[in-house]
Amino acid sequence: MLNILIVGAGGHAQSWNAYIKLHPGWKLVGIVDTDTEKLEHATLWGVPEECAYPSIEDAIRWSEEKIDVALITTPIPTHHLIATEAIGLGLHVILEKNMAVGIDQGRELVKLTRKHPELCTMMGTQYRFRPLWWTINQMLAEEDPLIGRLSFLRARSTAYSGTMRSGWRAFMEDIFPSDMFIHHCDLLRYVPGMEIVKVQAQVFKPAWSKWLGSSTVTMNLVMAPKGKERDRDSWVQGQYYGDWQGTGLKAAWEELVEFYGPKGSIRVEPPLERPKESWARDPALPMPLAGEPPGARIIAYLDHDGNQQEVKEIPRRKDVGFNPHGYIDQMYLLDEMLECIKSKGKQQPATCFEDGYKSFLVTRAAIESSRTGSAIWLPKYWLEPLPEP
């Protein structure tokens, strides 16, 4: 059994706590928050009132139970410092996105983890571990994929998130890139199993929007198989449009992603009948908690002998990450973290800081591209930089 400390007892921490309670390998042993009112209500989290602390240091000093893991669910601008503190105190860390605000902060975190190989780190980018994306990831990883070798992808996610974001989000200059786009960047890397090497983007808000920060990203991207980043012949092109001030034609991310190859394409499509709630439980999923919007379908459009087209639905796989428990989402993350900690860090989570840095970097490179008007070559920021070919 591993003991976990929630740092930042807010909205998203509550969803984590539901998974922690469900998972037989984990126990919540305390909460940390700078809001004393939150600390006064510690029992609502299922811990005794004395297990509420103003800092991680205090938690370690006063907790009667050994703390193994810090789960950091504080506002984004605090992440880099709190994660640095937790690692310095010898804790394994699950860190919510976005990793940091600045590229340098992210790099420093990765360097720190390299000095502590015995500790496990994990980013809370859980979308990867959903049946939809796992299924397409496995399809594209086949030696001869149904659509042939991926050559182009297109993704669109539009939603309307209100006239103003509330709390700390309202004041973040680039809230959409840091809060939502990061999930998409992580999927754009994970689903085809490639690295994003170059981006040219615009990060903005519509002129009529009252938001203080940017709500929208449009981006052209270039991807490459790992190890072939400088080989232009291996590059795959893509286009992305993500919007939190979308009006009229709104679409959840899961509904509009297309993958093209020489033999056909795969499109993620909405269900034939729209569910009343976009996040209602999907009976087809193996787990009761969150997951993907119900009913999203994977449809393959295949060309035979020129233009004769076959259209078929590909069933979603339920064996996400080949895990024997059928866990998805944050429950999968907890399970993976447990296994990695058991290995004493020899095995690191798929979204460890080293990997998560590359998804985080895409969000920052998009902002840099928008500000400078230039295309950004991302491997120049990697810890082992690569020159642009």
Ligand SMILES: NC(=O)c1ccc[n+]([C@@H]2O[C@H](COP(=O)([O-])OP(=O)(O)OC[C@H]3O[C@@H](n4cnc5c(N)ncnc54)[C@H](O)[C@@H]3O)[C@@H](O)[C@H]2O)c1
């Ligand atoms: N992975 C996901 O799908 C997902 C979804 C929602 C939010 N998140 C992430 O979770 C994090 C929190 O978001 P939220 O919506 O729960 O925010 P929130 O405002 O509801 O909660 C943040 C909590 O952190 C506390 N806090 C602030 N500064 C602190 C500090 N220095 N030390 C300790 N506690 C501090 C606040 O008092 C509050 O209780 C963000 O990083 C966000 O990006 C991830």
